[in-house]
Amino acid sequence: MTLIDPGQEDAATTFARLAVDLHEAGGVEETVDAVVQFALQALDCTYAGVALSSRGSRAEIAAVTDPLVSDVFELQISSQTGPLMTALRDRTPVLIRDTALDERWPEWAAKVAELGVRSVFDVPLTTGNPRTWTVGVLGLYSPDPDAFGPDDEAVAHILARHASVALASARNEAALAQAVDARKLVGQAMGILMERFDIDGDRAFAVLRRYSQDTNTKLRDVAQQLIDTRKLP
Template sequence: MIDPLADSTATAFALLAIELHDAPSVEETVDAVVQFALQALNCTYAGVALHTRGARSEIAAVTDPVVAEVYELQLNNQSGPLVTALRERTSVLIRDTNHDDRWPEWAAKVSALGVRSVLDVPLATGGGGSRTVGVLGLYSPDPDAFAPDDEAVAHILARHASVALASARHEQNMAQAVDARKLVGQAMGILMERFDIDSDRAFAVLKRYSQDTNTKLRDVAQQLVDTRKLP
């Protein structure tokens, strides 16, 4: 006999997978994830923080300003369940911020915001979650709000979200790379016409200005196209 609840959950995840696949950008992908979390899990607030290479994590989506405050408290000090989930690629459950002593200062501030239960689940891709994309955060004003079923659904949601986000980021990076090549090509064309030089020489000029001014090649090209002048 088919469990109607399990069947409806499976159907919901199937629809989510389609929605995430069709999302045209990283922003719309994370928004779909947090909105689904509100519907499928026993949480009042949800958010996604994305890992940014070489910089602090980015707050990508929140369903309420309180989530942004919860994130900022951790990102500013680089301490808390979000940071731990991101670094160690492991889920962190706080049953009651009033009685959790792992991050006492943070927990006291979060409790004062009205958040009692916290579940942070890493968004990771690759074998064994070898690459962390970000963290899905779930929050409730009630203590001990997340049952084992909620944790199981959260992990399934995280797997769907991880693949979708990795794909969206890849497509976004590819699009930016194509745009950059087109821009550099335009800048090279301007130099070739103005100074009667070939493409190799034009690229060398752009590269030299990029190195001398410690400016990205794309930005040098953009300035030349916009102003018709080199930096």
């Protein structure tokens, strides 16, 4: 994938190219890597990163352009506070013009300022309508105070929208692939039981489901264990 300097072509063409690049990125990992690399070229930021979240689970660091971003993210994920967590929970962008002056998260801001980050812009990655859950956050960072102007904010929002759609698509495809794989495993396990105990498919599935419930183990994992060991849990 070749990223284009937005200064060399009009914005519409730039983001059309971005949409194609993200669509062709493949999985979630490739998609978030494409997002942060584009952010470095399209925005006045020195560092960028993406943190992802699933409903009810802890946010995870998905992509960073520098280890420094991992530190900035981890400080917030471990404490469950800061602009990243606010953007994730409230589905609203958070702009910090100068970490040395911002008073909303003084302890975090002081640590981040010591790392050399002065400007922060966290943009939520959401899918569907405003009530829909947040996929993650795109974090943009600069060592300069007041680094992000109106143009940067506008571009960041457009990038976030493209990234949200691409990530949702990549996750859906990954979930579908996992579901297909699980069905194959269960089918193989059912075949083993049907042959060994001379039972029909309905009875074989009932046996797998009962073991899954009795051992509090996912049906897919019960099937995998049977295939690997020829024994039920």
